[in-house]
Amino acid sequence: IGRGGSAQVFRGSLDDGTPVAVKRINIDSGHTVAGEEDFRRELSIIASVHHRSLVRLLGYCLQHGGGGLYLVYPFFENGSLDKWLFHRTEEQRRLMTWPKRFCTAVDVARALAYLHNECHRRILHLDVKPGNILLDGDLRAHVSDFGISLSITRGLNSVINTRGRGTLGYMAPEMLVNSVSDRSDVFSYGKTLLELVGGRPNYVAPPVPSADDASSSAKPDLKRDYFPYIVRDMMTRGELLKAVDTAMAHGVDEEEVKTVVEVALCCILEQPDKRP
DSSP states (O other): OOOOOOEEEEEEEOOOEEEEEEEOOOOOTTHHHHHHHHHHHHHHHHHHOOTTTTTOOEEEETTTTTTTEEEEEEEEETOBBBHHSSSSOOOHHTSSSSSHHHHHHHHHHHHIIIIIIIISSSSOSOOOSGGGGEOOOOEEEEEEEOSSOOOOOTTTTTTOOOOEEEEEEESOGGGGGGGGOHHHHHHHHHHHHHHHHHOOBOOOOOOOOOOOOTTTOOOOOHHHHHHHHHHHHHHHHOOOOGGGGGGSSSOOHHHHHHHHHHHHHHTOOSSGOOOO
């Protein structure tokens, strides 16, 4: 039912008929016993984490000799947030009303606050994005794929290897130089908030110029292609509602939209210490 860079997700069921999602993560065949112990230690930490807005880990299987790591989660019938924002029909997307989107924004914030501040060990997600936010039958949000992210001691101030983590477009700039903190998740959350408001990706690549049109250009134009710039400009001109997803033509609270956008723009500031 899904595929990522190093994993596949399957739908299955337990003996009692409970539907589950099984994620198979491909592990390097050269991983060591010590590596397996690291996985087990990390999984034991994640298994003890419980919050209504986090996807709970039900179980796992680690095959010896590089066979793979299997993680078992509850199955969410409404899939991921990115499908609702970017891949549904206009009629379907109307079900994601502004009150539900505002609720999603709060649910995800609470989940991250729990991981960062309320666990016995701070947990960084490192890949917050609509594709990792699952929706239940009531379209309530649950943050997924925080499982094997990064659990750290509370006094972390050191540099950590972040190679292979995160997703371009949501990744905080400091992660490109192997520096990471809870503010890195905050950056990704801000990018997600903007997509929640606009119902479109933050960046839309310009069309490739045709061979017979020498005047056309595929160069990025911030005013046209980069949604954070568009939102900031519209808010300055007092036209913020023009940036809102057209699928939410009714029932939009302008003050709430303004609040969410202001928070989002603070979250995506380049310097980590200036983010909330």
